[in-house]
Amino acid sequence: MIKLVENMALPREGFFWIIDNKIIGYSIEVPQYNYEYQLEGKTHQNTWESIKPDGCDKPFDYYPRGRVMVDPTYDNDNKFDGYYIMIFADECIKTQQHKDMIIDYYNLDVSNIKFIKWMNNLKQRAGIEHYSCHGCRNK
Numbered sequence: 581m582i583k584l585v586e587n588m589a590l591p592r593e594g595f596f597w598i599i600d601n602k603i604i605g606y607s608i609e610v611p612q613y614n615y616e617y618q619l620e621g622k623t624h625q626n627t628w629e630s631i632k633p634d635g636c637d638k639p640f641d642y643y644p645r646g647r648v649m650v651d652p653t654y655d656n657d658n659k660f661d662g663y664y665i666m667i668f669a670d671e672c673i674k675t676q677q678h679k680d681m682i683i684d685y686y687n688l689d690v691s692n693i694k695f696i697k698w699m700n701n702l703k704q705r706a707g708i709e710h711y712s713c714h715g716c717r718n719k
């Protein structure tokens with residue numbers, strides 16, 4: 581008999597860049613209960629100097645980047661009921677390979693994830709420069 585093994589690790593949230601097909605970023609675990617947001621005040625801009633690859637002289641907004649938000653949700657009895665995920669990303673982050681990398685890095689393939697919403701087109705929809713890399717800005 582085959583026993584299904586669930587991935588019991590917790591999903592993570594945070595922000596990232598994709599540089600040379602690798603993810604570089606911050607991530608923290610999101611527990612099912614008593615979650616406290618730990619990224620307060622940390623942004624792409626103010627962490628870039630400490631995260632960027634050695635010798636890199638590009639500004640923080642040069643490479644494609646994005647953010648993963650993980651929300652635990654509860655039923656009417658306050659019982660944990662699953663995670664909702666929102667992923668905001670540069671519009672050039674759209675291949676399945678990129679999505680798989682993000683899902684893997686943030687451990688978003690756990691069984692109790694109910695929903696993943698990808699938001700890659702904020703620029704078109706809102707007319708804002710949210711998460712647009714050097715390449716996208718120069719198109």
Ligand SMILES: [Zn+2]
Nearest residue numbers: 670672713716
């Ligand atoms: Zn881009």
